[in-house]
Amino acid sequence: MSPLVLSAWSAVSPYGVGAEPFARGITAGRCAVGPLDPATHPGPFDRGGVVPDFSARTHVGKKGTRTMDRVTALAVAAVGQLLESCDGGPVRQPEETALVLGTGSGSVQSIMDFTRDSFAGERPYHVDPARFPNAVMNRAAGQSAIWHRIKGPNTTVAGGWLTGLLALSYAARLHRGGHCARVLCGAAEEYSEQRAWLEWHGRSAAERATPLGEGGAVFLLEPAEAAREAGHPALARLLTTRFRAYGAESEVRAALAACVRDALKTTGVAPGDVRLVAPLGAGGESAALEEAGVGDALGAADPRWIRCRPLLGDTSAAATSLQLAAVLAAAGADGLAPGEAALVTGVERDGTVGCALLAGA
């Protein structure tokens, strides 16, 4: 069982920049998906959940942001919000602080724009070199650390919809291995025309209409004792994460049920203690199979379900991190109560399922 607690969090979401607008939006169940202006957001979708009025220049700074792409700016802003909420404590020992950040493919917009310049320009090397760093996957994680002077291990994790859960699992392992004293962990995803077309072409007809969302969430993970010493509230204890593979979609239900059962069994949590469940709720059959799998594992328990996707759209790589943020938002300023547990689950179309189990600290 992990000794780590979640002691601070931040979110940048279609509700706005910060944990507070996110918590208000989620607890009110307000839908943040709205019409997209085709002039600014061309592509196959006429609705989406974008972070309102967000830009690197306005939310990160005027200097050093000229070539910063959107997903990087969202990540830098989310990490900045988190550090601000705990008075910069985690960066007072910057070498001891790790950053584990999830992403889809980095910024597909940056990758495609840079490649097109090389093909379409007079010479293949007539590209903007300052934009090259945006074309690699670890740009957001690297830049977030550089910007905020975080000097511990810096990791980029990508795993589709399960990204946020995989990042959490990686963060716990990094800490368990003695590589850092604390971890900032989360994920970010941007809205772009390029991502929109990739999603549209990659989806089955049944889920093609689901609007896209964007945003990011970041969490501070540290040992309970360190949180107490620093005066950070222990909002929840990260008990464990579990992942499993499945072949056909018909196996999703059993695979996820096995994941959740295993998580409960190894941590000694009774199904009835699970009060909150935040599922991914991906389109098509998957959402129903996911909820059925969780239901199978929890039996007669009657938890409260927090469904983010109808409110935020499909936030892809940021989805499971935003679900975790939604659990903390629902738990409130004091976090999960002792004896209370919460589940965040996901089903990735490429054949994996996963869950994170949290409990009151």
Place this chain on the structure above:
Amino acid sequence: MTTTNRVDAEGRATIKGIICDILEIDAEDMTDTSRFKEDHEADSMGAIEILSQLERAFGVDIDQAELARMVNLEGVVTVIDEALLAKAA
């Protein structure tokens, strides 16, 4: 001997605009001789970027060895001027 007859006032303004944009400074903060690195906090990435953007804007090839002379606006104008001359030849 510096001749700048191939880079006219408009060309000069284009160059200055590109550099100020890259260095994220206001045009009035840059003089003909203020130095990018010492006075405007340019780093090696900024220098490469200036070279690359000017190549695109003026359709010329600039050898990276010229970076040694591209330390201020005056130096850049001279290098571009010579590159345009070489292109015309």
